[in-house]
Amino acid sequence: MKRASFEKEKGASDFLAYYIHRPLENRIVLHLMNTSITPNQITLITNLLAYIVAALYFFGFLLAGSILSFLVGLIDGVDGKLARAKGQTTKLGKMEHAFDLLYEFTWLISLALFLHRTSGDSLPLILALFSILFISFYRYCYDTFSRTMGVSLDIYGDFERVFRRVAGRRNLYNIHIFIGVLLGVPIYSLMSITVHAGLTAIIYAWRAAKHLHASDIAEKKTKRGF
Numbered sequence: 442m443k444r445a446s447f448e449k450e451k452g453a454s455d456f457l458a459y460y461i462h463r464p465l466e467n468r469i470v471l472h473l474m475n476t477s478i479t480p481n482q483i484t485l486i487t488n489l490l491a492y493i494v495a496a497l498y499f500f501g502f503l504l505a506g507s508i509l510s511f512l513v514g515l516i517d518g519v520d521g522k523l524a525r526a527k528g529q530t531t532k533l534g535k536m537e538h539a540f541d542l543l544y545e546f547t548w549l550i551s552l553a554l555f556l557h558r559t560s561g562d563s564l565p566l567i568l569a570l571f572s573i574l575f576i577s578f579y580r581y582c583y584d585t586f587s588r589t590m591g592v593s594l595d596i597y598g599d600f601e602r603v604f605r606r607v608a609g610r611r612n613l614y615n616i617h618i619f620i621g622v623l624l625g626v627p628i629y630s631l632m633s634i635t636v637h638a639g640l641t642a643i644i645y646a647w648r649a650a651k652h653l654h655a656s657d658i659a660e661k662k663t664k665r666g667f
Contacts, residue, residue, distance in 0.1 A: 454595055455610040462515050462612070470522045480524035484537055487517050491544035498551035501559070503627055507619040510548065514612045517541065542580065545611045546573050549634070552618065556628055568631040575638035576609065579645040586649040590656065594645065597652055604648075609634075609641030 473483075491513050497506030520537065524530045553569035556562070586594045595605040607613070614634045621630030 454605045455608065455612050456606040457514070457612040457616070458518065458610070459606065462518055465515060466518045466522055469516075469519050470526050473519070473523055474526040478523075480520040480527070480529055483516060483520035483523060484540075487513060487520065488540060488544065490516070492547065495544065495547045495551040498548060499555055501555050503552070503555075503618075503622045506548075507615065507622050510615045510618070514615060541611070542576075545576070545614075548618075549573060549614075549631070552627065553631060556631070560628075565628060565631055568628075568635045572631065572635045572638045575635070575642040579609065579638070579642040582642070582645045582649045586653065589653065594649055594652075598648075601648060604644060608644070609638045613637065 490509060494506045494510045494513060497503070497509065521530075549569045549572055553565040556565035583594050586597075590597070595601055614637070617633045617637065618627065618630045621627045621633070
């Protein structure tokens, strides 16, 4: 079966998902599509592993949690592709994105709680709070644009097509954590994630507002033309 038959039109977003996860996911799906394994089973496994990551972060096994987070990031894209390959897509399957966001926030909170518990410093909690705030905001801007315009912001313009490779995403936040853990400064991981999420929020809000405003002007001109 051709790749296009089980990939979304917009494809992967960040550079890790696009250049590494995508070809690996496609190979996995090709092996699984003729088996009895279902997309829902993959989703359950993904979420189980995701909360093991959260537990590892909370109890201080940061390197193990960070490495496992990359596996979660890889198999997270398999269920949707497998559903499309098997013709088993459902409206209920859209809820996967909500659960993805839940465990993404759980990772940040678990890491922050461990750092707070071991240092007594409130900074990790503050950073996690702002990261979640920024991520929630840019996700809402992104979703609002998609619902309003009927197309993903990621592929709306040339700038967006380039920016999506480096925009704040869970996959890239995992790299922040991995590097911080390897260097022995995980607090800097939360700092860099907060900055990355904040910049993404600013850019997504700016680009969404710009395109929506341009669409409003175009509609007004069209109406005047009549």
